[in-house]
Amino acid sequence: MDTALIIGASGGIGQALSTALTARGTAVTGLSRRDHGFDITDPASVEAALSPLTGPFDLIFVATGGLEINGQRPEKSLKEVTAQSLQDQFALNCIGPSLVLQHAPRLLPRDRRAVFAALSARVGSIGDNGYGGWYGYRTAKAALNQMVHTGAIELARSHRASICVTLHPGTVDTALTARYARGHPTVTPDTAAANLLSVLDRLTPDDTGRFFDWAGTPVPW
Template identity: 40%
Template sequence: MSLNDEINSVNALIVGARQGIGFGFVKRLLQDEKIAKVFATSRQLELATDLIAFADEHSERLICLEMDITDELQIVETIQKIHTQVDKLHLVVNCVGLLHEDTLQPEKSLRQINSENLLRYFQINSIGAVLLAKHLLPLLRHGERSVFASISAKLGSIGDNKLGGWYGYRASKAALNMLMRTAAIEYKRSCPKALIVTLHPGTTDTRLSRPFQKNVPAEKLFSVEHTVTQLLAVIEQLQEGDSGQFFSWDGSRLPW
């Protein structure tokens, strides 16, 4: 993967790199000799044992940082640490997402709506991403092409919603799409070389999707490696006019 053949040294940030798609991005990027530095964040770094072990093998290029995207101060501090090592980023992928945790589960009906759970969904799936956009601007404002991608979900498409349910997850991903589209408009004025997109990865075999895989056909359940390959291909093919758009893993545009 190379964001631009004219860029000889690419710096990347993967947010939410402890496992799943985030960790898959880290491993794939480090296979590319054009990638100079990969900054990888985890909310609880002490639990990110695979990531830390991988960093030991790639100590010159992989830097692990602890960051909770629900805490704006932590975002500021982490980006300041990155800024002490590099003066620009070319690729940022926000892989943080919440579908279920502990007693929080996708709602099947209005009876299950809980305001605290809804706030939790928005805090992690929506607000964290726009806070990243706010504070990453100085590292993305440069003369080389850069991409800031957030992992969204087809379930966040209002136009595609035919089944209902999953209120908090659907609404928070729809909010993510709107926040990123709005940020893309502002970035176009202040940071014209940076593209902002949201990406639907397809159903990927990760902890997030595992409880909901039983009705997924085998050919539609992707490995992490396949998902990362597909999403990097979409990122690679982005054009200037694509900023603010919502793409599926196969490169097709999804309805809002």
């Protein structure tokens, strides 16, 4: 990957991805709220940041996401679900990445291997949901998976060597998971980034439209 665009480049995983790719000799373009005023939940901000870019980028990686938004913790029961919490979850975890995906046909090269990847979460898997709860986050991530799967079908028609996937990074020791790890094994952002890049390195166009975990194992929809 000679060139990469990292969305959410100042976050734990995004920053680690940027560092790892730069060490490989990849020219990294990063966008983040902290450093560039980039707000993935604001369509105008996404358009203003991405429209001037010409690429091509061999990798576009959306490393944004949020579990607890505006103080709203993941819902344990239906009675805790609100319209506002669902809107907030969709804005950050589905709509924003989808608007970035909208620019992929223009920003990815057509004449060689190109990758679009977005961070999802195993809890967004419908088939793997045996515990319930976390309604908004689960549903927004499931919607993201569908957007990327559908986008992959369209992208493959014009970019035959493209790979368009969602990825579960595992439980990463970041601010997002600090309150919810609860004794689960965690990895550092650097380890997570190395794992995710290793997965991407092994994927082929036959894998486009799929959902993989940090070890490269397919996750059920």
